[in-house]
Amino acid sequence: MLSFGPDGWGMQLLQGTWLTIRLALATLPFGLALGLAMALAKRSPNRWIRAFGNAYTTVFRGLPELLTIFIVYFGGQIALQKFVSLFSDAPVEVNGFVAGMVALGVVFSAYASEVFLGAFNNIGRGQYEAAYALGLRPSATLRLVIVPQLVRLALPGLANLWLILLKDTSLVSVIALEDLLRKTSIAVRVTKEPFLFFGVACLIYLALSMISSIGIVAIERWANRGLRRA
Amino acid sequence: MNWDALATYGPRMLQGLVVTLQLVAISITLGALLAWPVALARMSRSRLLRGVAFGYMYFFRGTPLLAQTFLVYYGAGQFRVQLEAVGLWWLFRDAFFCCVLTFTLNTAAYQAEILRGAIKAVPIGQREAAMSLGLKPRQIFRKIIMPQALLIALRPLGNEVILMIKGSSVAAIVTVFDLMGVTRLAYSRTFDFQVYLWAAVLYLIVVESIRRIWDKIEHYLTRHLRTA
Numbered sequence: 001m002l003s004f005g006p007d008g009w010g011m012q013l014l015q016g017t018w019l020t021i022r023l024a025l026a027t028l029p030f031g032l033a034l035g036l037a038m039a040l041a042k043r044s045p046n047r048w049i050r051a052f053g054n055a056y057t058t059v060f061r062g063l064p065e066l067l068t069i070f071i072v073y074f075g076g077q078i079a080l081q082k083f084v085s086l087f088s089d090a091p092v093e094v095n096g097f098v099a100g101m102v103a104l105g106v107v108f109s110a111y112a113s114e115v116f117l118g119a120f121n122n123i124g125r126g127q128y129e130a131a132y133a134l135g136l137r138p139s140a141t142l143r144l145v146i147v148p149q150l151v152r153l154a155l156p157g158l159a160n161l162w163l164i165l166l167k168d169t170s171l172v173s174v175i176a177l178e179d180l181l182r183k184t185s186i187a188v189r190v191t192k193e194p195f196l197f198f199g200v201a202c203l204i205y206l207a208l209s210m211i212s213s214i215g216i217v218a219i220e221r222w223a224n225r226g227l228r229r230a
Numbered sequence: 231m232n233w234d235a236l237a238t239y240g241p242r243m244l245q246g247l248v249v250t251l252q253l254v255a256i257s258i259t260l261g262a263l264l265a266w267p268v269a270l271a272r273m274s275r276s277r278l279l280r281g282v283a284f285g286y287m288y289f290f291r292g293t294p295l296l297a298q299t300f301l302v303y304y305g306a307g308q309f310r311v312q313l314e315a316v317g318l319w320w321l322f323r324d325a326f327f328c329c330v331l332t333f334t335l336n337t338a339a340y341q342a343e344i345l346r347g348a349i350k351a352v353p354i355g356q357r358e359a360a361m362s363l364g365l366k367p368r369q370i371f372r373k374i375i376m377p378q379a380l381l382i383a384l385r386p387l388g389n390e391v392i393l394m395i396k397g398s399s400v401a402a403i404v405t406v407f408d409l410m411g412v413t414r415l416a417y418s419r420t421f422d423f424q425v426y427l428w429a430a431v432l433y434l435i436v437v438e439s440i441r442r443i444w445d446k447i448e449h450y451l452t453r454h455l456r457t458a
Binding site for chain 1: 307396400
């Protein structure tokens with residue numbers, strides 16, 4: 001039943017897994033960029049920008065991920081429809097993949113901004129002063145001095161968020177996206193073997209996080225290469 | 231504002247909120263009871279116990295809550311004959327019970343990890359001092375280690391409560407009418423997007439209140455650690 005042949009579900013599950021991986025990988029850069037932007041907003045000297053950053057974090061860390069997905073999916077549809085109807089009568093359909101990516105990315109960024117903020121606070125003032133004393137311009141300071149340290153400090157937190165993201169992708173199965181869990185549900189409906197198939201799906205998720213952990217260890221070793229510990 | 235929809239579905243959404251809170255309260259409490267033995271097994275000297283606890287925690291922390299809920303709720307159907315034989319089928323037929331069971335097992339794994347970290351964070355000198363006072367191992371654990379570990383665990387446990395409130399929304403997908411479930415129903419009847427925003431406001435109110443109450447509790451319980 002799990003075989004890859006014409007009456008096996010192996011191929012279907014594999015396709016679902018592939019979509020899950022693609023969705024998580026597509027969300028990551030989007031969520032990281034937005035998270036960094038929000039962290040910078042929360043450090044902004046302008047108090048309105050700061051308030052916006054804080055409100056954003058509070059809202060998207062407080063809402064259930066499932067609700068955020070629904071709001072982005074249905075809300076995005078309505079907003080786009082209104083926007084398009086200004087020009088034409090064509091009906092609009094929001095792409096499930098993009099909606100899932102935006103929703104998961106927004107949640108990811110809310111948590112990531114806190115991780116970045118913590119990392120920023122852990123970089124001492126002396127680093128900026130030393131870079132200034134060396135005559136580095138602000139942009140060069142950020143690129144050569146701050147970011148390499150930021151990556152190292154933020155990595156454990158971000159790795160955690162990646163593992164959470166990987167699990168949260170399962171929630172997009174409710175907005176008609178053919179991810180691993182959705183494919184599994186289809187297989188269950190046909191084969192009437194729920195325990196077997198959902199069990200296998202769980203094991204695939206476990207395998208994904210195990211593989212991620214191996215990757216994370218490698219990246220951490222790379223990020224810590226310049227660090228000497230007693 | 232869509233007042234008609236609010237009049238019809240507002241009260242039902244509040245009822246849904248009560249279901250959500252019940253679901254979370256029961257699961258968190260049962261999970262807390264289960265977390266202690268799991269955490270102790272995880273740190274046990276027996277290799278077998280350690281392995282079992284590790285496997286349990288790894289599974290429940292490494293897989294999505296939604297997949298776990300499906301596994302229990304739909305998976306139970308496959309064992310209907312066996313469950314009927316032991317007279318438990320009526321329980322597993324109920325979506326609310328299945329959610330409580332899944333959420334309890336899930337949160338117990340997370341809470342056990344929190345407890346384990348907290349117990350390990352208590353300085354070894356505390357144990358040594360207790361031993362030199364002649365306390366028995368059981369007393370050392372109950373009167374010295376446990377109270378200090380619980381204080382350390384307080385903040386992450388508060389986060390776990392909030393995560394559980396948010397996570398409990400997946401119950402809606404297996405037909406439980408919690409806040410999320412009622413909201414989905416209201417949307418499918420009215421096609422008014424507002425209902426999702428009302429639900430968002432309700433969730434935010436609950437999460438923010440719990441966060442504030444938890445801060446107060448922590449402030450009160452750690453008053454002896456602050457210098458005047």
